Amino acid sequence: MVNRKFEEPPLPPLDPNPWWGPGEPKEDKVDVTEFKINVPEKDLKDLKDRLALPLRLTPALEGTNFTYGFNSETLSKIVSYWTKKYDWRKREAQLNKYPQYKTQIEGLTIHYLRASAGEDTSGGGDTKKRGVKIVPLLLVHGWPGSVVEFYKILPLLTTTPREGSSSGVVFEVICPSIPGYGFSQASSKPGLGSLQTAQIFLKLMKRLGFDQFYAQGGDWGALIVTDMATLFPHNVLGVHINMAAGNTPAGNLKMVLGSVLPSGLLVAETDQHHLYPLSSFYSRLMLETGYAHIQATKPDTIGAVLDQNPVALATYILEKFSTWTHRDNPHKPDGGLLSETFPFTMDSLxxxxxxxxxxxxxTTSVRFYAENMNKDFYNRPINNNVCRVPSGLSMFPQDLVVIPESIAKHKFSDMVTYRLHEYGGHFAAMECPEQLAADVHEFVTLVENRH
Known part of the structure; x- marks a missing residue:
């Protein structure tokens, strides 16, 4: 008898024209309008007033550092910096460095920034004059990030790499905000998950004149662009991701069998420590994913709490930047956040x-967990659908999950590049922009050379 668990099902159906906006469906306004971040002065004053309130902090247990969560002494120092040194207006000007736009798709106003291919910073001149091909790239963020994650990597993608690189491409980058994140309107109706977002972003790229393009993402962005490449292989020329989940029935079976069979038989010996013992692998996931259970079940409750107080919001988000950047950070008094060697500036955070x-x-950002991590998430049919477009993976050892190439290939049948870096964590575009950009350049160049 054939085990239908491993049969490839039909692609999941999608309503081609849903309406996620409030009320009854209407005709979308298809015009694209320019947008600049300009926070009203009253909102800035409100933030300052809230930050000026006395902190109610519970002293940390002796010697626990960040293992119980955010250390109160560290939080006090960060709030002091935020209040006395952080200059929003100066930072706002920096965030407006790239042109930003809005357009309506499926009833939602979608925000995106656009970084155009520009001058070669290595001094080689105009990329067009040097015979370098300009290709479109969709770049998608995750949670608790935003398009802010990409400001360090964008200059590396929109110019040719330094001398000695074999890259023959440079990118025209479109960075949208996921619906419900930042300046992208949130859905007024339940059901907008990664598959639906993939369709919205495909429509965005088509509206901008890109019927075919490359896509890259991490965290939720990785899932969105993977779903997009699986659903729309004729539009996605290639997909590159960091943080691959590898959640396929065959891959999961191989991971389990690899824990009892001789080392190297199913999973390469060099990859063993990323998965085994499975007790350690799953215990880390349990330790670091409690937030996901809350957000997947009661997003509006935790959202309401965080939306009342900027200190609470900072605590919740910064703890992820600490723990997901390096696994040793919870054992440091400041979670690594205040260290001179921490890869992110406090201003960028x-x-x-x-x-x-x-x-x-x-609130609307954490609802994305409820829409995706429901009872069908780990058994969703698209997990059994192979992604056949050219694929590239960049793995960073301090990320929450590091999936070996042999397991990832069950989802990505045309693996063009796979690279496990020596260092780096979850927020790779912010922490390791040079390495990630080089991987994307290499991957796309190899795919383009096939043509």
């Missing part, structure tokens, strides 16, 4: 938090 705060989007 607060930029991201302010984006959530000023747009009031924390």
């Amino acid at each position: 607060l930029d991201n938090i302010c984006l959530y705060w000023f747009t009031g989007s924390i």
Whole structure:
């Protein structure tokens, strides 16, 4: 008897023209309008007034550092910096560095920034004059991030790499905000998950004149662009991701069998420590994913709490930037956040938090977990659908999950590149922009050379 669990099902059906906006369906306004971040002065004053309130902090247990969560002493120092040194207006000007736009799709106003292919910073001149091909790239963020994650990597994608690189491409980058994140309107109706977002972003790219393009993402962005490549292989020329889940029946079976069979038989010996013992693998997931259970079941409750107080919001988000950047950070008194070697500046971290705060989007962003991590998430049919477009993976050892190439291939049948880096964590575009950009350049160049 054939085990139908491993049969490839038909692609999941999608309503081609849903309406996620309030009320009854209407005709979308298809015009694209320019947008600039300009937080009203009254909102900025409100933030300052809230930050000026006395902190109610519970002293940490002796010697626990960040293992019980955010350390109160560290939080006090961060709030002091936020209040006395952080300059939103200065940062706002930096965030407006790239042109930003809005357009309506399926009843929602979708925000995106556009970074155009520009001058070669290595001094080689105009990329067009050097015979370098300009290709479109959709770049998608995750949670608790935003388009702020990409400001360090965009200059590396929109120019040719330094001398010595074999890259023959440079990118025209479109960075949309996921619906309900930042300046993208949230759905007024339940059911908008990664598959539906993939369709919205496909319509966005087509509206901008890109019927075919490359796509890259991490966290939710990785799932969105993977679903997009699986659903719309004729539009996605290639998909590159960091943080691959590898959640396929065959891959999961191989992972389990690899824990009892001789080392190297199913999973390469060099990859064993990323998965085994499985007790350690799953215990880390249990330790670091409690937030996901809350957000997947009661998003509006935790959202309401975080939306009342900017200090609470910062605590919740910054703890993820600490723990997901390096696994040793919970054992440090400041979670690594205040260390000179921490890969993110405090200003960049607060930029991201302010984006959530000023747009009031924390509740709508965590609803994305409820729409995706429901009872069908781990058994959703598209997990059995192979992604056949050319694929590239960048794995960073301190990320929440590191999936070996042999397991990832069950989802990505045309694996062009796979690279496990020596260092780096979950927020790769912010922490390791040079490495990630180089991987994307290499991947797309190899795919383009096939043509």
